[in-house]
Amino acid sequence: MSSTANLSHQLLISAIQSTATDIHFSPYLQKVDIHFRVHGKRIFHSSITTPVYVKLLSYYKFTSGMDIGEIKKPQNGTITFRNHDDLFSLRLSTLPIQSNESLAIRILPQTESLSxxxxxxxxxxxxxxxxxxxxxxxxxxxxxxxxxxxxxxxxxxxxxxxxxxxxxxxxxxxxxxxxxxxxxxxxxxxxxxxxxxxxxxxxxxxxxxxxxxxxxxxxxxxxxxxxxxxxxxxxxxxxxxxxxxxxxxxxxxxxxxxxxxxxxxxxxxxxxxxxxxxxxxxxxxxxxxxxxxxxxxxxxxxxxxxxxxxxxxxxxxxxxxxxxxxxxxxxxxx
CATH class of the missing domain: 3.40.50.300 (P-loop containing nucleotide triphosphate hydrolases)
Structure with missing residues (x-):
């Protein structure tokens, strides 16, 4: 597994263990902040460097079926993610901002069924x-x-x-x-x-x-x-x-x-x-x-x-x- 794929895996596992419904990537000049939405509240998780985020964003766009070369238009995509016996559908959305793109991931459990x-x-x-x-x-x-x-x-x-x-x-x-x-x-x-x-x-x-x-x-x-x-x-x-x-x-x-x-x-x-x-x-x-x-x-x-x-x-x-x-x-x- 590449370092980018491994970072993605660790982020998703951490979000799922936190019972997060969304992951937000917020780019700034020198860094990108990552937040989880847990029980309706936006909670800071960590920061990564801009070069690392660029690779991670390209990885997500490729695996979700988006156009990697398109950076000026909003895009949507989906990825299936499995953690042991639990299956999740990830709904990804990009939004162009100045010199970069923000990314939001909605985490949708597929095996969980509340009565x-x-x-x-x-x-x-x-x-x-x-x-x-x-x-x-x-x-x-x-x-x-x-x-x-x-x-x-x-x-x-x-x-x-x-x-x-x-x-x-x-x-x-x-x-x-x-x-x-x-x-x-x-x-x-x-x-x-x-x-x-x-x-x-x-x-x-x-x-x-x-x-x-x-x-x-x-x-x-x-x-x-x-x-x-x-x-x-x-x-x-x-x-x-x-x-x-x-x-x-x-x-x-x-x-x-x-x-x-x-x-x-x-x-x-x-x-x-x-x-x-x-x-x-x-x-x-x-x-x-x-x-x-x-x-x-x-x-x-x-x-x-x-x-x-x-x-x-x-x-x-x-x-x-x-x-x-x-x-x-x-x-x-x-």
Whole structure:
């Protein structure tokens, strides 16, 4: 193994042992700083010299299928990495900066599979989401910022559904973050003509019971996804939004009409991941969710607000509740 390949291996092992979700390489004039993102926080790991980083970057670009000679345009690539019995998919992204390129690596475990029960701090929220999945058509949205666990939740839901029902399930993803048995997973590739829109049209011809759209990113995808849900399919998807109420405002900005939201949207789960203390039945991070459905959802759609005294638990309320149960430190409440 070359010195560059060995450095890569040691960095990846260190990141995995630290339960990091991302590795950031930040180039400066004389050095490159390496940070790990662990439990949502960016932690300094080490520094390397610029010449060493140039070799490491070329190694990553070559092994992930990027163009080594291209330094002026952002690029993306993927690498498969195995550590003993654990398999990881590495999603690499370069970004041109002055006289160099920065690199970010997302670490996606392929063999780890969290059950739904272990994803949420409060079991009642998990049971409520289970009730949503009994619908045969309509749209269920999971929202939140990048890194809030939306995709992990979607995968866990799909796996739970497939175990209980003989569903024809199709996913449209960019990229496919985890391979799941008994599900048709379609990789969106705009350069090859497989856009979300084209993929959705093709998926509908495959007689699906369930469609998962990895992320609603634009007006066209939003409108087609809602059309699929309106015509008799159960559609699960994710969207970047601040909170549950903000999700409705974002959808309206994307051109989804109030009547379509009212007729098609089953529910919204806006998600946040929190670092957990003293809970052996939970992983090191678990989710709290602002859940919105039924009459509360209808009110929010038509009035753009919540009723004065709604049966609604906000993120602030849920954080205080988690602290009272001993799951959170005081610093995480504020």
């Amino acid at each position: 739904l029960e272990k994803l949420f701090i409060f079991p009642a929220q998990y049971k409520r989401i289970q009730d949503w999945l009994r619908h045969q058509s309509g749209m269920i949205l999971f929202t939140g910022p990048t890194g809030s666990g939306k995709t992990t939740t979607l995968y866990a839901l799909l796996q739970a559904l497939i175990k209980e029902n003989s569903y024809q399930a199709i996913t449209l993803e960019d990229p496919i973050e985890k391979n799941i048995e008994n599900i048709i997973q379609v990789q969106v590739n705009e350069r090859a003509g497989i856009t979300y829109d084209a993929g959705l049209k093709a998926a509908l011809r495959h007689d699906p019971d369930l469609i998962m759209v990895g992320e609603i990113r634009d007006r066209q995808t939003a409108q087609f996804a809602f059309h699929a849900a309106h015509t008799g399919h159960l559609v699960l998807s994710s969207l970047h939004a601040k909170d549950a109420l903000g999700t409705i405002l974002r959808l309206k900005e994307m051109g989804i009409q109030t009547v379509d939201l009212d007729q098609t949207l089953i529910s919204i789960a806006s998600q946040r991941l929190l670092p957990i203390e003293c809970a052996t039945h939970l992983p090191k991070r678990a989710a709290i969710m602002e859940l919105m459905d039924g009459e509360l959802l209808r009110h929010a759609i038509h009035q753009h607000s919540l009723p004065a005294h709604p049966p609604f638990q906000s993120f602030d309320h849920l954080r205080r509740k988690a602290y009272a149960y001993g799951f959170l430190s005081e610093n995480e409440v504020n």
